[in-house]
Amino acid sequence: MSLSAAKPVIQDSPDETYVTLPDYSRHRIVPARYPARMAGSVIASMVIALLFYSFLTNPHWGWDVFSQWFLSEAVLAGLGRTLLLTVLATVTGVVFGTLLALARLSPSPAVSSLVWVYTWFVRSVPLLVLLLILNNLGYLYESVRLSLPFSGVVLFEYPAGELITPFTAAFVGLSLNQSAYFAEIIRSGILAVDAGQREAAAALGLPRRRQTLRIILPQAMRSISPTGFSEIISLAKGTSVLYIIALPELFYTVQVIYRRNLEVIPLLMVATAWYLVIMTVLSVAQIYIERHYARGTFKQPASLPFENFFRRFRPLPVPAAIEKKTSRIVQITAPGAPVHIRGVSRHFDSLKVLDGINLDVPAGRVTAIVGPSGSGKSTLLRIINRLERQDEGFVLVDDALVGYRQQGDVLYELKEKDILKCRADIAMVFQNFNLFPHMTVLDNIIEAPVHVRGVERKDAELLALELLARVGLADKAGAYPRQLSGGQQQRVAIARALALRPRVLLFDEPTSALDPELVGEVLGVIRELAHTGTTMLIVTHEIGFAREVADEIVFMEQGRIVETGHPDSIFNWPKHSRTREFLARVL
Secondary structure: OOHHHOOOEEEEOOOOEEEEOOOOOOOOOOOOOOHHHHHHHHHHHHHHHHHHHHHHHOHHHOHHHHHHHHOOHHHHHHHHHHHHHHHHHHHHHHHHHHHHHHHHOOOOHHHHHHHHHHHHHHHHOOHHHHHHHHHOHHHHOOEEEEEOOOOOOEEEEEEHHHHOOHHHHHHHHHHHHHHHHHHHHHHHHHHHOOHHHHHHHHHOOOOHHHHHHHHHHHHHHHHHHHHHHHHHHHHHHHHHHHHHHOOOOHHHHHHHHHHHHOOHHHHHHHHHHHHHHHHHHHHHHHHHHHHHHOOOOOOOOOOOOOHHHHHOOOOOOOHHHHHHOOOOHHHHOOOOOOEEEEEEEEEEOOEEEEEEEEEEEOOOOEEEEEOOOOOOHHHHHHHHOOOOOOOEEEEEEOOEEOOEEEEOOEEEEOOHHHHHHHHOOEEEEOOOOOOOOOOOHHHHHHHHHHHHHOOOHHHHHHHHHHHHHHOOOHHHOOOOHHHOOHHHHHHHHHHHHHOOOOOEEEEEOOOOOOOHHHHHHHHHHHHHHOOOOOEEEEEOOOHHHHHHHOOEEEEEEOOEEEEEEOHHHHHHOOOOHHHHHHHHHHO
16 A cells, blocks of 8 residues: 555544554655765766776876885975974964954054054065065174163174074064964954953953953854964965975975986875875864864764763762752852942943933842833943943942042042952843853853852862752753753853852843743742842843832933832832833833
């Protein structure tokens, strides 16, 4: 019986009506055929076979000469110089290029412009010309001299012709050339990292150096690796241009040999084979590095070879360890600090986002800030922890100015490194989570306690596991953010903020990026935190939730505070007409 001929039989039973279908389990399944694909595979195989046959049977390829010179001492010496120059120029180019990329992104116009001029000049000059200029520096400068200014006393002098050898000229020329290209490759990778990642790292109080090396560059490597390795491969092949300064690297050595014995093709095949070996090794290394930095990118990432084996020797603390601990969130949170906002204003060009905000938040109280979109609610939070700089006014947390140091009647604006230390007490949970995607959940939580608070890693891990248990994610310590739902990611973000034991906790619309059915699980965690004594400011559109957990409601519109008061007063008897109009629309 064919499938098309099968006819379902409808049967009735006392409880339900169901359809009985024919039993297809005994039918033989014939896979779909693709004749064009098969023909293409056959043709491709034939072409490859013909090429190999030609290579192996044509005597003009000179395979006997190839085998004679492939492992000869002269060729291996030239290969060694090629590899050495490739490694040295790559390391120097990457290090110098990274510094140039960071300098190019510097807020200093002078530094950024100087780096731009450098990269513009080096990339404009052909490598051959640069090598020849460096190799002939002895004609331009007779000696390299270090002397005391205006005294004529020479501290050091060395002939330039002896200092700049062909190898030195090659190393310096290749390094300068690579640094200019790597600077742009690395800069593009850094720019590709979401700006929220740096904000999240800054909100945790991580030092700038740690932000760059631990948070930004590892994520940038996903964009840097493919282009960067292409540049390294080009460098390895590009060492062949060093023949111009008579440096006996691989290609120059092969040239010398075939000019003597006139076996051009076999010797060129020797060079080609070694370049293929170099490119293969670099390509394999690229795969490993790309897969390493792709951790957290996929929900089910493929393991690196031997990764599971080595993982046995660095076990993570098991969630069961927290069963021995009896403390609650109320015991691991710090006492709240009062927040005072005086005359805070903020402009973006001609747009006035905040206009003379005055607000007092007592210690340990929960304040919900509500209002229409664009009213300046999120900007106000960002100013409290100095992620945003106000144009006018001041913020005080625990009676200490945020962002300034007072000396008599003078206020000195703090540098970024000093502001970072203050942010550890003013934690922030972002609406888009801003978890670090290349780190596991556990690493996300312990990063700031270890490197900001100076907590021992083992203690930080135990605290992180306990926090994860309190937010219902004890089994997710080894997962990556990509493997979690939106509600789970936001709960991890809350645990990460709590791990610093902040005195003030800021929530910037913590449920706005979530599906409606995930909102409840996040609000449940915040609802529990509302009773811990930590000072909390919550920007939210969840009016019912704000009414339930807040001690005070602040209604904002057009950068101003329109009305403040107890939830019962605001929601039942609002004084301002604009508050009544807004609540009528959202309730």
